[in-house]
Amino acid sequence: MEDRNSIPELTSFQRDLLYVIAGLSEPYGVAVKDELEAYYDKQIHAGRLYPGLDTLVNKRLVQKDEVDGRTNAYNLTDRGRRELTARREWMDQYLGEIAGE
Template identity: 65%
Template sequence: MYDLTGFQRDLLMVIAGLDEPHGLAVKDELEEYYETKIHHGRLYPNLDTLVEKGLIEKGTIDQRTNYYTTTRRGRREINARQEWEERYLNA
C-alpha cells in the first residue's frame, strides 16, 4: 500500500467499509470526509488504478452503474497498514 496516494488509500478504506458501494456512494463518503467536492475525473481514474493493482474488484449493477469490492489482497494490505500505524500510534 506504500505506493498508493493518500486519496487512493482513502478510497480503499471506504470501499472496505461499505457493502458493494457504487462510485457515487464512494464519492459521497469522501466528499463528507474531505468537506469538498470530488470530481468524476479524479474519482474514476483512481478507482481504476486500484482495480489494476488488484486491491479492489469492479462489478456491474446495470449498464451505467458499477459496484466495487475489496479483494483478499486489498484486505491484507489494509490490515498490514493498520498494524504499521498502530506500532507508531501506540508507542
C-alpha cells in the same frame, strides 16, 4: 509478478478510496464519492474519482463489478484485505498510544 505491499505506492486519495470501500456495505462509485465528499468537505470530480478507482482495480486491491449499465460496485479483493490489515498493523505500532492502547 505481483506487487508486494503496494499500499505505500498509492496516493493518499487512493488510500482513502480503499478505506472507504472497505467500510461501505454497498460500495458503489457514487456512495464512495459521497463519503469522500463528506470527509474532505468538497466536491470530488469524476475525473479524479474514477481514475483512482481504476488504479486500485489495476493493482488488484479492488474488484469492479457492473451492477447495471450505469453503476459499478467496488469490493476489496483478498489481496486488498491483506494489504489493509498490514497497513493497519504498521500504523498501530506508531499510533497505539493515541488510540488508548
